Amino acid sequence: MSSDLHAASFGAAAEAYERGRPPYPPEAVTWAVPSRARRVLDLGAGTGKLTRALLAAGFDVDAVEPSAPMRDQLAVSAAGAAIFEGTGESVPLPDASVDAIVCAQAWHWVDPARAVPEMARVLRPGGTLSLIWNIRDHTEPWVAALDDVLHRHTRQEIDTAPPVGTPFSEPERAEFSWRHPLNRAELLDMVASRSYVILLPETDRQALFDSVLTVLDQHNLGDSFEMPYVTRCTRAQLP
Ligand SMILES: C[S@@+](CC[C@H](N)C(=O)[O-])C[C@H]1O[C@@H](n2cnc3c(N)ncnc32)[C@H](O)[C@@H]1O
Structure with missing residues (x-):
C-alpha cells in the first residue's frame, strides 16, 4: 500500500484522532521553540494537538495541514491559529516569514529532500526546525504486549532522531518522559486513528480492538489507566 494513501488516510478518522491521541508535554514545547520566537509554523498540524500548546505559550501560529477533515477539526480546536x-x-507562506517550525508526529510523512529546502525558505535567518514524536514507552510489559498486537498488521519503522541536513546546523536532541491518563474508549480511538487501521477491513479492525481489550484484561488494567510516553525531540537551526 502506498505511503501517500497512508498519509491521506488521517482525515477519515479525524474525530477519533482528536479523542485518542496524546497531547505534547509543555517541557517539550518549551525545548522545541525558542522563547524569542514570535511567529511559529505548525507543520502537519492535524487536529491541533500541538497548535493549542503553541497558542497557549503565546506564539502567533500558522498551521499547515493537507487533510481537509483534519483542518475542519483544527478550525474548531485551535481557532486562534491561521490555518492553511x-x-x-x-x-503556502512567504519566504522568511516564521521564526520557528515545529512538526509533531508528521515528519515521517514528508519527503525530506523537498521539505528541508522548503523549511529553510520559510524560516527567517537563525530560525529553528523542530521535529517531535510521542513514542509509547514499551519498557512497561503491558505496553510491549499492546505494541505486539498493534504491529501484527504492519510495522511502520519511524526514525525519531532523523538527520536534517544542509543548510541547517547539526541537530540537537532531547527526550521527555511523561504519562497520559486515558480510558479504554480513548485507547480504542488512538488505535482507530492509526493510518493502517483506518485502511483495514471492518472485521479486521474489530478483531484488533478485541485483542487490545484482551491485553488490558490480561494486565489487570481497569477502565482508566496511564499510558507512559517518551517524547523525542530534534532541533536544528538555520545560520
Ligand atoms: C500523526 S498526524 C499528526 C498531527 C499533529 N501534528 C499531532 O501531533 O497531533 C500526521 C499528520 O501529518 C499530515 N501529513 C501527511 N502528509 C503530510 C505532508 N506531506 N506534509 C505535511 N503534513 C502531512 C497528516 O494529514 C496528519 O494530519
Whole structure:
C-alpha cells in the first residue's frame, strides 16, 4: 500500500484522532521553540494537538495541514491559529516569514529532500526546525504486549532522531518522559486513528480492538489507566 494513501488516510478518522491521541508535554514545547520566537509554523498540524500548546505559550501560529477533515477539526480546536492547506514539500507562506517550525508526529510523512529546502525558505535567518514524536514507552510489559498486537498488521519503522541536513546546523536532541491518563474508549480511538487501521477491513479492525481489550484484561488494567510516553525531540537551526 502506498505511503501517500497512508498519509491521506488521517482525515477519515479525524474525530477519533482528536479523542485518542496524546497531547505534547509543555517541557517539550518549551525545548522545541525558542522563547524569542514570535511567529511559529505548525507543520502537519492535524487536529491541533500541538497548535493549542503553541497558542497557549503565546506564539502567533500558522498551521499547515493537507487533510481537509483534519483542518475542519483544527478550525474548531485551535481557532486562534491561521490555518492553511499545504504540505511540508509546499508551504503556502512567504519566504522568511516564521521564526520557528515545529512538526509533531508528521515528519515521517514528508519527503525530506523537498521539505528541508522548503523549511529553510520559510524560516527567517537563525530560525529553528523542530521535529517531535510521542513514542509509547514499551519498557512497561503491558505496553510491549499492546505494541505486539498493534504491529501484527504492519510495522511502520519511524526514525525519531532523523538527520536534517544542509543548510541547517547539526541537530540537537532531547527526550521527555511523561504519562497520559486515558480510558479504554480513548485507547480504542488512538488505535482507530492509526493510518493502517483506518485502511483495514471492518472485521479486521474489530478483531484488533478485541485483542487490545484482551491485553488490558490480561494486565489487570481497569477502565482508566496511564499510558507512559517518551517524547523525542530534534532541533536544528538555520545560520
Ligand atoms: C500523526 S498526524 C499528526 C498531527 C499533529 N501534528 C499531532 O501531533 O497531533 C500526521 C499528520 O501529518 C499530515 N501529513 C501527511 N502528509 C503530510 C505532508 N506531506 N506534509 C505535511 N503534513 C502531512 C497528516 O494529514 C496528519 O494530519
